[in-house]
Amino acid sequence: MAIKTLEQFTDQFTAFLREDPGIEQILDDGRQMLAELISSPGWLQPTLSQLVLDDDFLQSQWQSIDPYDIQLYHSPEKLFSVRAFIWEANETYPVHDHGAWGLVGAYINRVGERKYTRLDDSSDVNRAELKPVVEAELSPGQMTYVLPQNGGIHQMAALDGRTAVTIHVYGRPVRKGFINYFNLHNQTVQRMYPPSVNKRIYAIRTLGSIAEPWAGDVLQQARQGSYPPAVKMEIEYSLDKIQTLG
Numbered sequence: 001m002a003i004k005t006l007e008q009f010t011d012q013f014t015a016f017l018r019e020d021p022g023i024e025q026i027l028d029d030g031r032q033m034l035a036e037l038i039s040s041p042g043w044l045q046p047t048l049s050q051l052v053l054d055d056d057f058l059q060s061q062w063q064s065i066d067p068y069d070i071q072l073y074h075s076p077e078k079l080f081s082v083r084a085f086i087w088e089a090n091e092t093y094p095v096h097d098h099g100a101w102g103l104v105g106a107y108i109n110r111v112g113e114r115k116y117t118r119l120d121d122s123s124d125v126n127r128a129e130l131k132p133v134v135e136a137e138l139s140p141g142q143m144t145y146v147l148p149q150n151g152g153i154h155q156m157a158a159l160d161g162r163t164a165v166t167i168h169v170y171g172r173p174v175r176k177g178f179i180n181y182f183n184l185h186n187q188t189v190q191r192m193y194p195p196s197v198n199k200r201i202y203a204i205r206t207l208g209s210i211a212e213p214w215a216g217d218v219l220q221q222a223r224q225g226s227y228p229p230a231v232k233m234e235i236e237y238s239l240d241k242i243q244t245l246g
């Protein structure tokens with residue numbers, strides 16, 4: 001059956017992923033399904049209207065890492081999610097990676113994408129050397145994709161001076177809780193968290209920069225807490241860092 005609405009897409013994509021396809025099939029058949037959705041006009045209209053007119057709908061959106069990430073659907077079986085990303089004209093967006101595979105299609109106006117490959121060996125979590133490899137301009141209906149972590153480092157931008165919307169389908173994450181932003185100029189990596197944990201992460205990093213026993217004590221105490229793996233990782237990084245302070 002042709003895919004013309006978000007509901008038709010999510011029904012058919014759920015059935016597709018329940019068959020446990022490999023990544024090749026996702027990039028082939030799955031991509032075809034998203035291509036059908038983004039070739040169909042009108043179905044995003046209710047979401048855009050509700051975001052503007054309906055306070056409850058606005059509040060129901062969870063606070064994701066990127067503020068321009070609009071949640072459209074989350075599979076109850078946690079197989080995949082569908083989001084709309086809004087790219088503003090003349091804005092520079094970060095070079096970033098992803099925790100999951102993702103299919104991406106241009107929907108409203110044109111977007112540019114630049115893909116990067118990583119030249120370093122990823123041994124330092126705070127540093128990365130990247131090289132641009134592919135550049136593309138996508139018109140509505142055209143697609144690209146990303147693979148998890150170093151397999152999908154890219155940057156997106158609106159073209160033609162117009163706000164653009166892309167539709168993204170992400171699989172089950174292999175890495176949860178944060179994404180990396182890459183600073184090409186300094187060759188640094190910044191781990192980015194959702195607003196719900198951001199302030200905790202910043203406090204953990206601050207403690208890792210204070211050469212006083214109480215700061216280490218708080219981190220040691222935090223080490224015993226039940227935090228998500230990404231937060232535990234930050235605690236360990238800060239404990240390591242404290243060792244290097246004079």
Ligand SMILES: [Fe+2]
Nearest residue numbers: 096098146154
């Ligand atoms: Fe992305």
